[in-house]
Amino acid sequence: MTVTHNTLEIQGQQIFYREAGDPSKPTLVLLHGFPTSSAMFRNLIPALAGDYHVIAPDHLGFGQSAMPPVTGFDYSFESLTALTLELLDTLGVGRFALYIQDYGAPIGLRIASRNPERITAIITQSGNAYLEGFTPFWEVLFAHATDRVTHEPAVRKLLEADATRWQYTHGVPADRLGLISPDTWTLDQAYLDRPGNKEIQLQLFYDYRNNLDGYPAFQEYFRTHRPPVLIAWGSNDEIFAAAGAKAFLRDLPEAELHLLDAGHFALETHGEEIAGLIRDFLARTLN
Structure with a gap:
């Protein structure tokens, strides 16, 4: 399945996105998290594009999208949400399912709730929406949000x-570590190490609260x-705990919950399994 790599100007910023599949078929929008990009979906996109029209953008400041300095853009999750929604509008996407992971969750769920x-449906993979999901990992980040200088x-x-x-390898069973390509964290780090990018990430850390x-x-x-919701979550994720996955059932008891023996980036070790879950879920849900 052919995947195209595209850029559109949205609000004066160049937004990169990957696209595959027939636009006449149901659309699935994939929203990545920190510190990665739409590259995290490099295997999932072709696995789903035979049945769905798939779009995966890079958030501003990530991947191949533009990276204006913090002095030139208001880096907030509200701003990233507005860019994402305008991208979809510009592409003529009316109704769509969402795949949300990490940072993709507050962006995607703003769009969905508004x-x-x-x-049409939501797939969440370590895409948090409940306080139960937060682990001790977040203590320094929330401290930083109240006192940036000290922390x-x-x-x-x-x-x-x-x-x-660590984000890629923590919580991954020893027999599955070999499935994770070192290219993943090497590419992410190369993007983080660009001049000015760490300041962007610090601003988003601050805004996360x-x-x-x-x-x-x-x-x-x-x-x-x-909304129909599929939860495919790494049970060993120490950034967004499995308790955050289970919390969805409080408001959506009919949601489908799958806790995988994986960490934060479950697609790296359970990509085929997650793709199968999505195909089965969307086939039943959208039909």
């Missing part, structure tokens, strides 16, 4: 190579609109 009529040195360590590699204020609206959206 435009419920456009959402910035500790938070900057999360932008270094060891921390990037505002996502929690949106959780009640996300949860009300779940209760009111009952």
Whole structure:
């Protein structure tokens, strides 16, 4: 299946996205997390594009999208949401399913809760929407959000190579570590090491606390609109714990929950399994 690599100007910024599949078929939008890009979907896109029209953008400041300095753009999750929605509008995408992971969750769930009529289904893979999902990993980040000067040195360590590699390897069973290509964390780190990018990431770290204020609206959206939801989550994820996956069932008891023996980037070790879950789920849901 052919995947094309494209760029559109949105709000004066160059936004990169991968696209595959027949646009006349149901659309699935894949939203990546930190510190990666749409490259995390390099295998999932062709696995799904035979049946679906798949779009995977790079958020501004990530991957191949533009990277204006923090002095030239308001880096916030609200701003990233607006760019994503305008990209989809520009591409003429009306209704679509969402795959949300990590940072993709507060972006995608803002879109969904504000435009419920456009959402056909949601797949969440370590895409948090409940306080139960937060682990001790977040303590320094939330401390940084209240006192940036004191805690910035500790938070900057999360932008270094060891921390990037840890995100991919932690929680992965020993017999599956060989499935993770070193290209993953090497590419992510190369993007992080671009001049000015760490300042962008620090700004988004600071803004992340505002996502929690949106959780009640996300949860009300779940209760009111009952979107079909597939939860495919690494049970060993130490960034967003399995408790965050289970919490979806409180508002969406009919959601499908699959806890995988994986870490934060479950696609790297369970990509074929997740692709199969998605195909089965969307075939039943969208038909």
